[in-house]
Each structure stands twice: as C-alpha cells, then as structure tokens.
Amino acid sequence: MPTVSMTVNGKSVSADVEPRTLLVQFLRENLGLTGTHVGCDTSQCGACVVHVDGRSTKACTMLAVQAEGKNVTTIEGLAKGDELHPMQEAFREHHGLQCGFCTPGMIMSAVELGMRNKEPTEEEVRHWLEGNICRCTGYHNIVKAIMAGARAMSA
Amino acid sequence: MTSESNVKWIGKNTIRPDGADKVTGRAAYAADATMPGMIWGKILRSPHPHARIRSIDTSKAEALPGVKAVMTSADFVEFPVDTPVPIGIQDMRWMSRNIMARDKVLFAGHPVAAVAATTEKIAEQALELIEVDYEVLPWVIDVEEAMKPDAPILHDHIRFEGKPSNIAGKLEHTLGDVEAGFAQADVVIERSFRTEPVHQGYIEPHACLVSVSDGKATVWSSSQGQFMVRGMCAHMTGLPQNDIRAIPAEIGGGFGGKTIVYLEPVALVLAMKSGRPVKMQMTREEVFRATGPTSGSVSKVKIGATKDGKIVAAEGTWWLQAGALPGAPIRGPVGCGFAPYDIPNVHTLGFDVVCNRSKVAAYRAPGSPIGAYAVECVMDEVAEALGIDPLELRLRNAAKEGTKAAYGPVFPRIGYEETVRAAMEHPHYRAPLGPNQGRGVASGYWFNAGGESSAQVNINEDGSVVVITGHPDIGGSRASTANITAELLGIDYRKVSVLIGDTSVIGFSNLTGGSRVTYASAMAVTESTREVINTLKARAAKIWGIDPEAVIWENGEARPAGENAGNFEPLTLAEIAAKANSTGGPIGAGKQLNAVGAEGGFGTHICDVEVDRELGIARVVRYTAFQDVGRAIHPAYVEGQIQGGAAQGIGWALNEEYIYDKNGKLDNASFLDYRMPVCSDLPMIEAVIIEVPNPKHPQGVRGVGEVPIVPPLAAVANAIYNALGIRFYSLPMSPPKILAALEQTERLAAE
Numbered sequence: 061m062p063t064v065s066m067t068v069n070g071k072s073v074s075a076d077v078e079p080r081t082l083l084v085q086f087l088r089e090n091l092g093l094t095g096t097h098v099g100c101d102t103s104q105c106g107a108c109v110v111h112v113d114g115r116s117t118k119a120c121t122m123l124a125v126q127a128e129g130k131n132v133t134t135i136e137g138l139a140k141g142d143e144l145h146p147m148q149e150a151f152r153e154h155h156g157l158q159c160g161f162c163t164p165g166m167i168m169s170a171v172e173l174g175m176r177n178k179e180p181t182e183e184e185v186r187h188w189l190e191g192n193i194c195r196c197t198g199y200h201n202i203v204k205a206i207m208a209g210a211r212a213m214s215a
Numbered sequence: 216m217t218s219e220s221n222v223k224w225i226g227k228n229t230i231r232p233d234g235a236d237k238v239t240g241r242a243a244y245a246a247d248a249t250m251p252g253m254i255w256g257k258i259l260r261s262p263h264p265h266a267r268i269r270s271i272d273t274s275k276a277e278a279l280p281g282v283k284a285v286m287t288s289a290d291f292v293e294f295p296v297d298t299p300v301p302i303g304i305q306d307m308r309w310m311s312r313n314i315m316a317r318d319k320v321l322f323a324g325h326p327v328a329a330v331a332a333t334t335e336k337i338a339e340q341a342l343e344l345i346e347v348d349y350e351v352l353p354w355v356i357d358v359e360e361a362m363k364p365d366a367p368i369l370h371d372h373i374r375f376e377g378k379p380s381n382i383a384g385k386l387e388h389t390l391g392d393v394e395a396g397f398a399q400a401d402v403v404i405e406r407s408f409r410t411e412p413v414h415q416g417y418i419e420p421h422a423c424l425v426s427v428s429d430g431k432a433t434v435w436s437s438s439q440g441q442f443m444v445r446g447m448c449a450h451m452t453g454l455p456q457n458d459i460r461a462i463p464a465e466i467g468g469g470f471g472g473k474t475i476v477y478l479e480p481v482a483l484v485l486a487m488k489s490g491r492p493v494k495m496q497m498t499r500e501e502v503f504r505a506t507g508p509t510s511g512s513v514s515k516v517k518i519g520a521t522k523d524g525k526i527v528a529a530e531g532t533w534w535l536q537a538g539a540l541p542g543a544p545i546r547g548p549v550g551c552g553f554a555p556y557d558i559p560n561v562h563t564l565g566f567d568v569v570c571n572r573s574k575v576a577a578y579r580a581p582g583s584p585i586g587a588y589a590v591e592c593v594m595d596e597v598a599e600a601l602g603i604d605p606l607e608l609r610l611r612n613a614a615k616e617g618t619k620a621a622y623g624p625v626f627p628r629i630g631y632e633e634t635v636r637a638a639m640e641h642p643h644y645r646a647p648l649g650p651n652q653g654r655g656v657a658s659g660y661w662f663n664a665g666g667e668s669s670a671q672v673n674i675n676e677d678g679s680v681v682v683i684t685g686h687p688d689i690g691g692s693r694a695s696t697a698n699i700t701a702e703l704l705g706i707d708y709r710k711v712s713v714l715i716g717d718t719s720v721i722g723f724s725n726l727t728g729g730s731r732v733t734y735a736s737a738m739a740v741t742e743s744t745r746e747v748i749n750t751l752k753a754r755a756a757k758i759w760g761i762d763p764e765a766v767i768w769e770n771g772e773a774r775p776a777g778e779n780a781g782n783f784e785p786l787t788l789a790e791i792a793a794k795a796n797s798t799g800g801p802i803g804a805g806k807q808l809n810a811v812g813a814e815g816g817f818g819t820h821i822c823d824v825e826v827d828r829e830l831g832i833a834r835v836v837r838y839t840a841f842q843d844v845g846r847a848i849h850p851a852y853v854e855g856q857i858q859g860g861a862a863q864g865i866g867w868a869l870n871e872e873y874i875y876d877k878n879g880k881l882d883n884a885s886f887l888d889y890r891m892p893v894c895s896d897l898p899m900i901e902a903v904i905i906e907v908p909n910p911k912h913p914q915g916v917r918g919v920g921e922v923p924i925v926p927p928l929a930a931v932a933n934a935i936y937n938a939l940g941i942r943f944y945s946l947p948m949s950p951p952k953i954l955a956a957l958e959q960t961e962r963l964a965a966e
Contacts, residue, residue, distance in 0.1 A: 094247035095240015097467070099418040100499040104886035107418055135240035144238065152234040155851040158859065159689060160237030161419040161467030167238060182899070189894035193886060195416045195468050197855055198862030199894040 066127045068093070069137025077124050084108045084119035086127075087134055095135040095164045099193070106192030109165035110134045116172040118191070135164035138171070146212035147171050147205075156205030158196035166192050166202060174210035182207065224701040224708045225914060228851040231694040232713060233465070245422035245437035245464040246496045253424065254283050256478075256485045256495040257338035259328040259345050260505065261320035264571040264879030265354035265367060268318060268327065268347060275344040276330055281337035283489035285345070287328045288315040290484045291451050296372045300450065303443060303726060305475060307450045309540035313574045314451065314480055320349070321369060321539035322571050323880040324504030326477075331485040331493045354571040354879045355381070358513055358536045361570045369539065369569045383541035384567035386549050390621040396528025396560030400519025402600045407515045408589040409945040410928075411872035412536060414508040415578050416863070416891050419467020420499055421506060425482040426492035430454075432483055434461045439473040439687055440726035445718045451480035452487070459483075462717040463687045470863070471577030472507040474728050503884035508873060509578035509585075510535035510543045516552070516589040524603045526612045528560040529553050533585060535567060538574040543567040547582020550622035551925070552590045554660040555631050555817055556612045561621035571879055577728060579860060580661040580921035584867065584928050588946070591657035591929030595936070605656050605933070606644070609819070610635045630843025630907030631817035634658070637903055638819045643839045651826050652836065653938025658819045659925025663918030664729025665810035669722030670739035672700065672747050673803035678789025680704065682743075683716040684736045685724025690920050691852035692732045698848050699737050699914060703744045705771035706788055722807045730918025733848060734909075735810035741913045746804035754798040755786045812911025816922040818842035820861065822930040826938045831954030833935050835865055839901040840926075845909040845917030857902035857923040864927025866892045872947050890949075 065074040068091060075090050087093045087110065096119055099105035108119040111133040138145040147170050150156065157163045166189070173180055173188045180188070185206045186199070194202060236242040273285040291311060294300050300307035311317075315326045328345050332338040353367035360366060361381040368379045375382035397403055423436035432454060438444050441461040449456045466473065478495045486493040497506070514533040520526045531552050535543035545565030553561050565582075598605040613632040619625050638644060638656065648654060671683045682700050686692060693713040701708035725731070748768045755773030756763040765780035766773050772785040795802050823837040840857050847853040870890040876882040883889045902923075908915025928946060936942045941956050 088247075092249075093240070094243070097244070097419070098246070099420065099467075100886045102499070102885040102887045105418055105499075135238075139239055144235070148238040151238050152230060155228070155231070155855060157231075157234070157237050158691065158852075158855055159417070159419070159466060159468040160233065160242050161244060161417075163237050164240045186895040186897075191893075193418060193891060193893060195418055195470070195863070195891065196859045198858035198860075198892075198900045199897055200858040200900050201851075201855060203894065203899070 062125055064124050064128055066130050066132055068132045069134060079125060081124045082120055083122040083124050083127050086124035087119060093134050093136050097161055097164060099161065104193060106169060107162050107165040109168040109192065111168060111172065116169045135168060145171065147174055147209035150205045150209030150212055154201055154205035154208055156202045162192060162194045166194065170206040170209060173206065174213040178210060178214040180207060180210050222702065224698040225848055226850060227698060228849060229694055229698055229708050231691055232697060233688065233693055242465045244419055244467050245435065248424040248435045248464065250424060250426055250492040253492040253494050254331050254333050254489060255335040255338050256329055256331045256482050256493045257335065257342055258326045258481065259342045261316065261323060261325040261327055263320055263349055263351050264323045265352040266320050266349035267352060268316060268320060269350055270348045271328055272346040273328060276341040279337065279341045279344060281333040282330060282341045283333065283491055284331040284485045285328065286484050286488060288317045291315060291480065292453050302446050302450065309542060310447060310475060311451060313540055314477060322573050324573060325539065329481045329485060331489050356570050356572050356875055356879055358511055358534050358568050358570065361568050362534065369571065373569065381569045382566050383537060383569050386545045386565045388549055388563045388621045390619065391560035393528045393530050393560045393562045397519040399521065399527045401522045402597060403517065403519040404593050404596045404600060405515065405517035406593050406944060407513065408592065410512045410585055410588060411946060412508040412511040412572065413867050413871040414503060414889065415470040415472035417468030417470055417472055420497040420502045421477050422496035423478045423482050424492060424494045425479065425486045427486045430458060432459045434459060434479050434483065435464055436479050437464045437466045437473065438476065439466065439469045439689065439728055441687065441718050442685065442723050443474065443726050444476055444479050447476045448480050448483050452483055460717055460719045463715050466687050466689055469689050470579045471581060471728060474577050474726050477506055499886060500884045503889060504881050505573050507576045507578065509581060510537065510575050512536065512585045514548065514585065514589045516593045518593045518597050520597050520601060522601065524601055524608050524611045526556055526558050529558050530562045531589060532564045535565065535582060535585065536572060537567050537569045538572045539569060540574045541567055541569060543575055544582030547580060548586025550662065551583040551660045552586030554620050555614055555658045557614045557618040558612065563621060579863060579924040583659065583661050583925045584864060587657065587659040587925045588928035591926065592932050595933040606635055606639045609658055627814060628907060628910055629814065629817060630905050633905045633907055634817055634819040634841040634843055637841045637905055638821055641839060641903065643821050643837060648823065649825065651828060651938055653824055653934045653936065655822050655930045655933025655937060656819065657926040657929035657933060658817065659922060660815055660817050661730065661918065661921040661925060662815050663734065663813040664731040665735050665813040666725040666731055667723055667809050668735040668739040669724050669805065669807040670736060670743045671721060671803065671805035672740065672743040674747060674792050676792060678792040679710045682711060682713045682740060683721050684713065684740065685716055685721040686727045686732045686736055687715055689727050690856050691849060692736060694852060695733045695848040696736060696740055699740055700744055703741060704788060705769065730920045731813060734813050734912060734916045734918055737914055737916055738810045738912065739806050739808050742806040742808065743804045747802060750802050751788060751791050754791050754795065757798050758786065758794065759783045814909045814911060814917055816843060816917045816919065818922040818926055820926040820930040822927065822934045824931060824934040824938055826935065826953065828957055831950035831957065833869055833948055833953060835931065836898055838898055839903060840923055841903045841905060842922055843905045843907050843917065844919045845912065846906055846915035847904050848914060848916065850904060853904055853919050854902040856920045858900040860920065860923025861900050861927050862892050862897055864924045865897065865931060868928045868931035868946060868948060870947050870949050
C-alpha cells in the first residue's frame with residue numbers, strides 16, 4: 061500500500077492507503093473528519109467539497125494519493141477556534157440551511173467564490189453553485205447567505 | 216394562547232440551535248458513526264424486475280476470508296400475507312417483504328441477501344459469490360399496463376372484483392349527486408393526466424450502525440422516527456422493544472422517504488449473527504433503485520360550472536403505482552384534490568396498483584400533488600372557457616368555515632380564501648410579462664396530522680431548561696420548540712436546550728411526518744411547561760408561606776397575585792430553581808398525548824415561466840407562494856419549508872422522472888441523470904405567510920411542510936400554457952417534450 065502525506069487543516073498527516081482510496085474516504089475514515097459528506101456516486105451533489113491548495117474540489121473525484129503533498133482544508137478547519145468563518149456565520153445567521161447535510165460542501169464552495177468575488181450578484185452565486193445540490197431550502201436563503209458571507213469576508 | 220402584547224419569542228427568527236454544529240461539520244449523521252470492531256454490511260439485490268427465487272446458496276460467500284455473517288429472509292420473522300400486522304400506517308406483511316424478498320423478487324434492486332465483512336470491498340466480493348437461482352417472470356411497471364387483463368400478476372393473494380389483479384385497494388368519496396350536478400353545468404371540462412414516479416431526493420443516503428451486546432441492540436440511524444425504527448426492528452427480529460435502543464442521528468433530509476426502514480433490520484441480524492457492530496450505507500444508486508419514490512399515476516378529472524362561475528359538480532379518478540407491494544398514497548388525491556372548493560356534488564375514486572418497481576415511500580403531502588395537478592389544470596381550463604380570471608374562479612368557489620369536504624369533515628375556520636385574496640392583491644399577479652413568458656396559478660391542500668407525542672421539560676439547578684421530545688428534527692422543530700418553551704416560561708430562548716431523545720429516554724412519539732411535529736410536539740411541550748409553571752408557582756408560594764393559588768407567573772417570575780396575597784419581591788425562575796431541593800425536589804414535567812385537531816392547510820401559488828423555444832427549456836423566472844400556516848412560530852423556517860416544497864414541486868413539474876429501460880430496470884439511478892433543480896434553475900421564491908390561527912391548538916399552529924409541494928405542478932403547467940398556448944397533460948414538462956410540442960405546432964401551422 062502506498063503511503064500518502066498531506067497537510068489537512070494545518071496538520072501534517074500521513075497514512076498507508078489502498079491506491080483506490082478516494083480523498084473523501086481518507087478524510088472521513090482515516091482522519092475521522094466526518095464533516096465532509098458523501099451524497100452521491102457521480103460527483104453531482106457537492107456535499108464532499110473541500111479545498112485543495114485553496115481551490116474548492118469535490119473530494120469524491122480525487123484519489124487520496126493525488127493529494128500527496130497538498131494543503132487540504134475541510135469544513136472542520138474553517139473556523140478559528142470558536143470564531144466561525146464569516147461564511148459559516150452567514151449561513152447560520154441567514155438560515156441558509158435546513159437538514160445541514162449539503163451545508164459543509166456549500167460553505168466550502170462559497171468560500172472560494174468569496175475569495176474570488178467580493179460582491180457576487182445573485183446570478184453569479186447561482187451559477188457558481190451549480191455543482192452543489194440542496195433539496196431542503198430551494199436555495200433561497202443559501203443565495204442570501206453567500207451574498208452576505210462574501211461581503212463579510214472582504215470586510 | 217399567549218396574549219400578543221407579551222409575545223417575545225413566538226414569531227421570532229431565532230438562530231437555530233443546531234446551526235453551529237451544521238456549519239462546522241460537527242453534526243453527526245448516520246454514516247458518521249463508528250465503533251471499535253465495526254464491520255461493513257452490503258446487500259445483494261435482484262437484477263430482475265420479477266422472478267421467483269428457486270434457491271439461494273450462500274456457502275461460497277460464507278467461506279470467503281473476512282466474511283463474518285451472511286443472511287437471507289429466512290433469518291427474519293415471516294409475516295403470512297393473510298394476517299395484517301399494522302405498524303403506524305404501514306403493514307409488516309409488506310414492509311418485511313420490501314426489506315428482503317421471500318419467495319419472489321418484485322423489482323430490480325429488491326434485496327435478496329446480505330453480507331457483513333471486515334471491509335466494504337470484501338463484503339462486495341462476497342455478494343458476487345452468492346448464487347441465486349431465479350425463475351424469471353414477466354414484469355409490468357406502467358400503471359395502465361398493470362391493470363390490463365393479461366398483465367403479469369405480482370401477488371397471487373391480491374384479488375379485485377373476484378379476479379387475480381394488481382389492483383390492491385380502492386378508496387372512494389361521494390358528496391351529493393354528480394350526475395345531477397353536471398346536468399346543471401354550462402361548461403364541463405374533462406381531461407386525462409399522467410405523472411411519472413419521482414424521488415424524495417434527500418441528499419443523505421440511508422445509513423445505520425447497529426451493535427448487539429448481551430442480547431441488547433443499539434441502532435444508530437437516520438430516520439424520521441426512532442420509535443418506528445425500533446418497532447420495525449422488533450417485528451423483523453422478534454426482539455422485545457426494551458432490548459432495542461434506537462438513537463436518532465442528525466437526519467440529512469427525508470421528505471417522507473425515511474418514514475420506513477430499509478437497512479436497520481438487516482444490520483441488526485448481521486450484528487446478531489456476527490457478534491460485531493455492523494455499519495451499512497447505501498450508494499446513491501441503491502437509494503434510487505430501492506427506496507422511495509412516490510407513485511407515478513394516470514388520472515381523469517371532470518369539472519362542471521355554471522356561466523356565473525359556480526362549480527356544480529366535480530369528478531376525479533386516480534390510478535397510482537404502489538410499486539412492488541400495496542400502499543400507494545391514494546388518500547392524497549382522493550381526499551385533497553377538490554378540498555379547496557365548496558362543491559355540492561363530488562365523486563372521487565382512487566386505485567392502489569402494484570407493479571414491478573420499488574415500493575413507494577411517503578413523499579411530502581403523499582399523493583396530494585398528483586391530485587392537485589389534475590384538478591388545478593382543469594380549473595384553469597374552466598376559467599378560460601368561462602372568461603373568468605383563474606384566481607377569481609377559485610375565490611368564487613373557495614371552501615370556508617362550514618364547507619363540507621367530500622372526504623368527510625366540515626371545515627372549521629380555515630384560511631384558503633385568504634391565500635387567494637393575498638395572491639390577487641400581490642404585485643406579482645399584475646406584473647408585466649416579457650416575450651415567451653407566461654403566468655400560471657394553482658392551489659393545494661394537505662390534511663396535516665396529529666398523533667402521539669411525548670415531551671419532558673426539566674428545570675436545571677441554574678434556571679436553564681432542557682426539553683426532550685421524541686421527533687427527529689427535519690424542518691427546524693428544535694428552534695420552534697425552544698421559541699414556544701421560552702415564551703411560556705418567559706425566559707430567554709437561549710436558556711432552553713431542545714434535544715431529540717432516543718427510544719430509551721423519552722416516551723413513544725410518532726413519526727416526523729404529516730406536517731405534525733411543531734403541531735403535536737408543541738402541544739405536549741405546552742402541557743408539560745404549564746405543569747412546570749404550576750410547580751414553580753407552588754414553590755414560590757412555599758417560600759413565601761402563602762397559598763399557591765395566590766401566585767401568578769409573569770415574565771419569567773413568580774409574583775403575588777395581588778395586594779391581598781402579600782407583599783413579596785418577585786422570584787425569578789433561576790431563584791426558584793436554586794431552592795428546588797429545599798422546597799420539594801427537582802422541578803420538571805413530562806406529558807404524553809395523542810394530538811387531535813390538526814386542521815388542514817391551504818396554499819395558492821403564482822408562477823412565471825420563460826420558455827426557450829429553441830431548446831425547449833421552461834425556466835421559472837418568478838415564484839410567489841401564499842400559505843395559511845395558522846401561526847408561524849419561527850417565520851424564517853416556515854418560509855424555508857415553503858421555499859423548499861415549492862422547489863421540489865418545480866422539479867417534479869419540469870425535469871424529475873424515473874425512466875426504465877426495456878429490461879424493466881431503472882435507467883437514470885444517479886443525480887447525473889435524475890435531474891433535480893440546482894441553484895441556477897430557480898429564482899428567489901417569495902413565501903407569503905398568512906396566519907389564520909388553528910382554533911384547536913394552544914399557539915394556533917397548523918402544519919406547514921407539506922402544502923407547498925402541492926400547487927407547483929399545475930402552477931407551472933398553467934404558466935407554460937400561457938407562455939406557449941400549448942397545454943401539457945403529462946409530467947415532466949422536460950425540454951424534449953416541450954420541443955416536440957413546439958415542433959408539432961409549427962408543422963401544423965405550416966401545413
């Protein structure tokens with residue numbers, strides 16, 4: 061079994077994994093980071109989005125060995141201690157979630173949008189989120205949360 | 216009811232107590248649980264839509280290193296088909312056969328055996344070693360095909376009108392005399408409709424972890440009812456209920472689809488056989504093939520009205536796919552279809568038709584969207600034929616207090632008319648439309664439900680409060696329960712923690728379903744809290760040495776009722792709590808009840824679509840939903856329910872459908888090919904809350920969550936008609952269908 065090493069949420073981790081282990085499996089099963097969710101088998105739902113070297117990435121479309129040497133951030137690594145990331149705070153504040161299952165992936169996607177675009181329009185947010193499915197909210201409050209969260213990130 | 220002037224928390228958009236856990240990844244869903252020594256369970260599923268199982272040989276699988284247990288339906292309790300075993304609205308005869316096939320497989324994806332092994336990979340390999348000898352049988356999926364005289368029969372014991380049949384049940388409601396009614400009509404319109412099965416589409420696939428130790432089982436799973444999980448596991452295994460502890464994980468969406476079990480009893484047997492904790496999780500493909508969906512249908516609706524716009528007769532027949540085992544939601548269309556209207560002569564009829572497809576599970580207002588789709592499309596045609604505005608037609612015929620519904624009740628005070636008036640007065644209804652745009656309206660109804668609920672309210676030593684209820688929170692019920700408890704006690708809602716108890720810590724509570732939780736749970740919580748307040752008053756009386764009757768509770772404090780009662784400084788809840796032990800012991804109360812009086816809910820929606828004539832894509836560009844919710848305990852979550860329900864309805868109308876290949880196998884079992892709305896498919900959905908309090912509830916609550924999925928199917932269809940001048944009588948109105956209709960119209964115009 062190959063050994064894979066990477067930085068996850070600021071910590072160096074290393075483990076022997078089967079070559080076919082997906083990054084999401086590595087995060088959930090090897091590291092116990094269960095905030096990254098699996099909702100589908102075909103990379104549509106986006107519940108597994110994490111950041112790999114700062115880019116939002118579906119952790120189900122990447123092998124763990126492909127993340128060798130990379131810097132991975134999961135939803136668990138976003139807050140600074142008890143202080144929520146502005147995008148997390150925006151989702152909580154603007155009721156941008158119901159069941160919460162899609163939320164970690166939504167937030168990780170939205171954080172990258174916020175880094176690229178300080179004031180995304182409603183249309184830009186909707187287009188950006190095409191790879192993240194929510195079945196509870198009709199997206200209404202998610203869009204509002206992201207527009208507010210992106211502003212808060214640049215404040 | 217709390218007087219309006221004092222209201223502090225009811226109606227406030229408090230921050231949800233589960234919010235922080237959900238935005239940080241700490242919330243623990245079913246698949247997040249692990250245990251030392253845990254092994255993995257996998258299910259072998261039928262490749263055939265219909266076949267007799269001649270034999271199953273598991274010996275090779277059992278011999279594979281790493282395999283710890285193999286099971287078939289022989290390891291479950293058998294329920295003979297001639298003896299009903301009801302559990303809630305389900306019947307274990309059918310549930311047991313859905314969980315694992317006995318003599319026959321009834322759909323492609325039907326479980327036939329299961330394996331537990333040290334890794335998922337070994338479990339998958341072991342499945343391939345199980346040898347099943349099938350006698351392949353003819354199959355039928357389409358509801359009309361299933362009713363033909365020469366159709367393959369799924370169940371030998373089902374008879375209809377004396378003959379073997381796939382029609383497993385019938386429901387009929389009659390009011391007045393429809394024939395006489397239609398004779399008075401100036402306009403009669405009759406149309407036939409078709410809908411395809413659609414899936415609930417919760418993002419969290421089913422998952423569970425089960426461990427058994429010393430004959431006692433712990434089931435950790437994601438469901439809409441831990442007591443349902445316990446009950447079904449007990450039935451399937453014969454274990455007594457006290458030996459099963461069902462712990463509700465955070466649930467990643469359900470929409471009705473998690474009101475029954477698929478994996479838990481299987482994992483339980485595998486855990487019993489292996490002596491190891493067993494974890495099971497479905498793939499999305501398994502979710503599509505073997506869980507949910509709701510029925511596909513065909514229907515026929517006829518409405519007759521006089522020239523002045525009075526509906527005098529209405530008739531509707533719905534044939535609904537049950538899937539492999541009986542239980543299609545015929546009550547929905549048959550009861551709800553015409554419920555928004557005061558019609559003197561009504562006849563509705565529904566048929567429960569089995570076919571070789573996964574057994575239906577509840578889906579948000581089960582069956583009612585199918586009913587409203589047909590009724591509200593015909594209403595649109597009636598309005599057009601009479602030259603009356605479609606909302607005006609609805610207003611003239613609106614059900615109101617005193618209206619007798621065809622399904623039985625005489626309505627008390629209801630808010631349907633208010634939803635129509637609000638829609639007529641809303642700027643959306645008069646906003647100009649652009650090219651290729653059209654506007655449609657539709658209404659809808661759902662019964663709502665009461666039922667069994669238990670609650671425990673405990674006052675902590677520091678004056679904070681813990682509330683335990685027995686319903687998984689799928690729509691924000693912890694927040695609404697905290698609002699209500701804080702309101703009644705007169706304390707800050709942040710002092711109230713609401714927990715969902717497992718089956719060993721709280722009394723029986725029925726499923727989270729039927730839009731019943733905030734309604735019924737609030738009643739149990741209210742009664743518990745009122746008893747707590749009585750205790751708090753008694754303790755204050757004891758401290759003051761006066762009669763408890765001379766104490767009132769106000770703004771979180773005990774006060775003497777008046778000057779005659781004595782002159783004492785008020786005692787806060789925290790002060791009384793601190794003295795609890797010296798005044799009589801811990802303070803708390805638990806109530807259990809069977810809630811009645813869940814009055815129905817009505818909604819009216821306005822939808823604008825824009826159709827791309829080249830691609831055939833109908834896009835919803837503006838949407839406004841009006842709903843009578845009784846009382847909005849937490850308005851943001853009420854709006855969230857309305858927005859989410861409307862979005863699901865829009866998906867049902869435009870894109871979602873189960874597609875089968877020529878071998879009777881589902882051809883689109885993934886989110887890639889089963890097209891649910893994504894963010895760029897939808898506009899902002901404006902939810903307009905109307906509050907006509909339910910007189911039978913302490914806070915005036917009606918159910919909220921289900922009504923909003925009822926009107927969209929017809930609202931979208933009527934909007935597309937107004938954009939294109941073409942009426943569609945089948946769903947989904949997907950691009951190929953719209954394109955074909957546009958091309959046909961052009962061809963006819965050219966000829």
